[in-house]
Amino acid sequence: AQKVTQAQTEISVVEKEDVTLDCVYETRDTTYYLFWYKQPPSGELVFLIRRNSFDEQNEISGRYSWNFQKSTSSFNFTITASQVVDSAVYFCALSDLYNAGNMLTFGGGTRLMVKP
Amino acid sequence: EAGVAQSPRYKIIEKRQSVAFWCNPISGHATLYWYQQILGQGPKLLIQFQNNGVVDDSQLPKDRFSAERLKGVDSTLKIQPAKLEDSAVYLCASSLVGRGTGDSPLHFGNGTRLTVT
DSSP states (O other): OOOEEESSSSEEEEEEEEEOOEEEEEEEEESEEEEEEEEEEEEOOOEEEEEETTOOOOOTTTEEEEEEEEGGGGGEEEEOOOOGGGGGHHHHHHHHHHHHOEEEEOOOOEEEEEOO | OOOEEOOOOOEHHHHHEEEEEEOOTTOOOOEEEEEEEOTTTTOOEEEEEEEEEEEEEETTTTEEEEEOOOTSSSSEEEEEOOOOOEEEEEEEEEESTOOOOOOOOEEEEEEEEEOOO
C-alpha cells in the first residue's frame, strides 16, 4: 500500500524567510512518481512538479526547489524568500506509475502562512 | 486552454437527500478522475475513467455513490442518499493519458463544496 506523510500540518513564516515543507512516502513499487501540488484559498489544485523514481537530481525552479532522497523516502520542497502569495496548502502525492497511471495518493497537506 | 469545469460551486443539502455534481474535462483528455477532499485532509480518489470505461472504483462507496461518463467526455457524480460524513469538496481532474505513464499530470477543477446538514 502507498502512503504519504506530511508531518507539518501548519507552518507560519514572515515574508522573505526560507521555508521547507517535508514529505515522506512509503511504497513497495520500484517505479513511481512523486508530485507537489499547491491549493490556494480558491480551492483548485495547482500542479508544481513531478519527479520519477529514477531521477534523484534536485530541481530548482525560480524560488522553488525540491530535494528527492530515495534513501530516506523523502521529497522535500523549499521556498526561498517566501512571499505572501505563497500562502496556501501544499500537498505531496505519490503515483504508482505502471498500474495506476496518474492515480494519486495524497498526503494530508501542509498549510503555509506567509505574513507580511 | 480552458480548464476543468465543475458545477455547482457550492451545494447544501439535508441528509438522506440526493445530489449530483457535473464535470467537463479539458478537451481531448481521455482520463477523468473524481476525488473527495474532506476538510483538513488530502484528496482521496473515488473513481477513475478512461474514456467512458471505469478503470478503478475500488474506493467508491457504491451503496450510495455512482458516477458515469457515458460519452467519454463530461461526467456526473451522484450521491443518494447523502450522509453527514459526505460533507467535503468533490474535485474533478483530467489528464491527457492515463495508465502506464506519468507524462501527463492531472489538471484539477475548482471543486464542488458539499455541505450535508
